[in-house]
Amino acid sequence: MNAEQLLKQVALNRDLITRLNKDAFEHLDTLQKDYAHVIDEESAISIELNKSLIQLCFHANYTAAIDCSLAALEKYGHSTCYKGVALHLKMVGMCHAHIGEFDLAVRYLLEALDTIGSHSPVIRADILHVLAWTEDFKSPESIKIVHYLTEALELIRDTDDDVRKANFIMGIGNYYNNINDCEKALENFKQAAETFENKYRLAGMGNCYSNMGSCYLKLNDIANAQHYLQKSLELRLKFGSPDELGIAYYNMAVLSFATKDLPLCEDYLYKALK
Secondary structure (H helix, E strand, O other), rough: OHHHHHHHHHHHHHHHOOOOOOOOHHHHHHHHHHHHHHHHHHHHHHHHHHHHHHHHHOOHHHHHHHHHHHHHHHHHHOOOOOHHHHHHHHHHHHHHOOOOOHHHHHHHHHHHHHHOOOHHHHHHHHHHHHHHHHHHOOOOOHHHHHHHHHHHHHHHOOOOOOHHHHHHHHHHHHHHOOOEEEEHHHHHHHHHHHHHHOOOHHHHHHHHHHHHEEEEHHHOOHHHHHHHHHHHHHHHHHOOOOOHHHHHHHHHHHHHHHHHOOOHHHHHHHHHHH
8 A cells, every 4th residue: 555545545534433433443543553654744644633533523522632633733734735734723723613712713714724725625615614603603693604605615616516515505504593584594404405315414414404403493383393303313313423412412302391391301401411
């Protein structure tokens, strides 16, 4: 195996991680041990990113993911492997957003944009996506959310990356949900859900169904809210991260409260906390 082939294997490992496939651990360990002699700077940066991603996806341990990526940036921050450096900066920014440190998040994400420049429109679009939901966490009614996502969609407009487009469209739906324009939110969510279903992207389906359920709950359409929130929970029980599963349980608690089933509401809240 040469360095180029190793990079492809590291990319496959990243896919295993994002799909929460536990074979990812042994696979990554094998790559590091058996092919140490072909690990160059680009491969090393990419392997360290996978380690950060493991902390994020399997453990929702944002501090550990930040520490891992900061260590990589300390060692490789001046590398000309711009994509790898930008992805570590994006990881740090994204994790700071998750723990509510929004100013730090934006700082790292803007640095990631500067680092990637025009080297990769796709990575640039993904960074804009994270900036959008950082803004969503910070100021849910901010029109910046739509601006970031519209720019991200424009960057990949001429590609056939329908799943990535669907993620951005779902983000726009979240903005409309935030400002209680549920009809427009559902329009975006349904468009995104159709893509996720056609491509059989279970995580995307789980996220979209969760958002749709929340919209229907606002509209007091309990039947549809129950349908989509339950589907989201079922998917996240099988494929969701700890963070996503916690959100699914919390949403079911809100639904149970709305239907005045307080014991079930309490049960879901304890599950979310756990």
